[in-house]
Amino acid sequence: VWQSVPLAPPDSIFKLTAAYKADTFEKKVNLGVGAYRDDNDKPWVLPVVKKATQILLNDESLDHEYLPITGLAEFTSAAAKLILGPDSPAIKEDRTVSVQTISGTGANHLGALFLSRFYHWNGSPKIYLSNPTWANHHAIFRNVGIEPVDYPYYDPKTIGLDFNGFIDALKNAVDRSVFLLHACAHNPTGVDPTQEQWKAIAEVIKAKGHYAFFDCAYQGFASGDLDRDAWAVRHFVEQGIPLLVCQSFAKNAGLYGERVGALHLVSVDQDTAKRVKSQMSVLQRSEISNPPAHGARLVSLILNDAGLFEEWKRDIRTMAERIKEMRRELRRLLAEELETPGNWDHIERQIGMFSFTGLNGEQCRLLTEEGHIYLTGNGRISMAGLNSRNVRYVAEQIDRVVRR
Numbered sequence: 001v002w003q004s005v006p007l008a009p010p011d012s013i014f015k016l017t018a019a020y021k022a023d024t025f026e027k028k029v030n031l032g033v034g035a036y037r038d039d040n041d042k043p044w045v046l047p048v049v050k051k052a053t054q055i056l057l058n059d060e061s062l063d064h065e066y067l068p069i070t071g072l073a074e075f076t077s078a079a080a081k082l083i084l085g086p087d088s089p090a091i092k093e094d095r096t097v098s099v100q101t102i103s104g105t106g107a108n109h110l111g112a113l114f115l116s117r118f119y120h121w122n123g124s125p126k127i128y129l130s131n132p133t134w135a136n137h138h139a140i141f142r143n144v145g146i147e148p149v150d151y152p153y154y155d156p157k158t159i160g161l162d163f164n165g166f167i168d169a170l171k172n173a174v175d176r177s178v179f180l181l182h183a184c185a186h187n188p189t190g191v192d193p194t195q196e197q198w199k200a201i202a203e204v205i206k207a208k209g210h211y212a213f214f215d216c217a218y219q220g221f222a223s224g225d226l227d228r229d230a231w232a233v234r235h236f237v238e239q240g241i242p243l244l245v246c247q248s249f250a251k252n253a254g255l256y257g258e259r260v261g262a263l264h265l266v267s268v269d270q271d272t273a274k275r276v277k278s279q280m281s282v283l284q285r286s287e288i289s290n291p292p293a294h295g296a297r298l299v300s301l302i303l304n305d306a307g308l309f310e311e312w313k314r315d316i317r318t319m320a321e322r323i324k325e326m327r328r329e330l331r332r333l334l335a336e337e338l339e340t341p342g343n344w345d346h347i348e349r350q351i352g353m354f355s356f357t358g359l360n361g362e363q364c365r366l367l368t369e370e371g372h373i374y375l376t377g378n379g380r381i382s383m384a385g386l387n388s389r390n391v392r393y394v395a396e397q398i399d400r401v402v403r404r
């Protein structure tokens, strides 16, 4: 019966991990998937996560019963405070809906599904996505019948933000459009608006009655400071802009495979929140029944214990600092030591897991085929794949393909 099923292409990001693993070249480098590595190129289990795991192991009261459909309440309420701020009016007024999800992807999906069912669309359902964005966003919205439309974001001429293009798109979209915004550490470009620019963006969004669909996968990981990375979301809440936030603990807690995340929807009042939550619960039940327990218990322990929370902040800074150090070193090697043609300041200016190098498709292909360096074809590199031993090799290979 399935003979007519067409062959799908492999995932543009995870195919790189497979190709890297199959490569036998000694100096191969994986700059594909956004997953943190330490300076020895090894996945890093955060010391605070090790400690929390030990606490869970010793806890005789734990079992493997189902969690509630909307997840572990201690986890979702602490997660809401983390992103919205402990003094958030939305939390104080009890008008935030928080549901535990299968990491950030699951939060995006549940948010998209909820919007597809209940948003008062002006015409056919559409979501504005930054050009470029995380490739999976397109698929997630298409899956629930919401058509992705691009808005200008990245300016290849400046390797920075196309602020005017972005503002014009917000102004020109019909009222009450839905815009997906990367809360911090934009994936794939590493280019974020400044706080002044966020204020201007919020003003237009508010005036137009647009809906802000925030994706926040890198809180703390971007700047090393949890509050700073949540600034845009909190500003939008203060402005009374209708919004939801997809939150992931994959990167900032190194819990990639545990799939810990949450969807937070800030509504106008407590009564609305109650109804929204009831519908999200119905959607969640038919899709995953109830979310997995282990990762949520770990994060809940870390967020709800003052000592563990401080340790976590230290671990986050360790990751953020190492990445910043790699940015400095890659820029220095290219701009100062190798004198590679072009300007490389953007490598240090960009923030978070990724750098958008500005390399073109052909240069990326050569880096992979001849240099055994794996990166996505749009020139994005995962900064976490660089370390003190391979950064020079990567810089030399970039230099070689740029001079060709």
Ligand code: LMR
Binding pocket: 013, 032, 033, 034, 035, 134, 136, 187
């Ligand atoms: C990435 O963009 O590399 C990460 O967010 C991992 C993923 O799921 O694609």
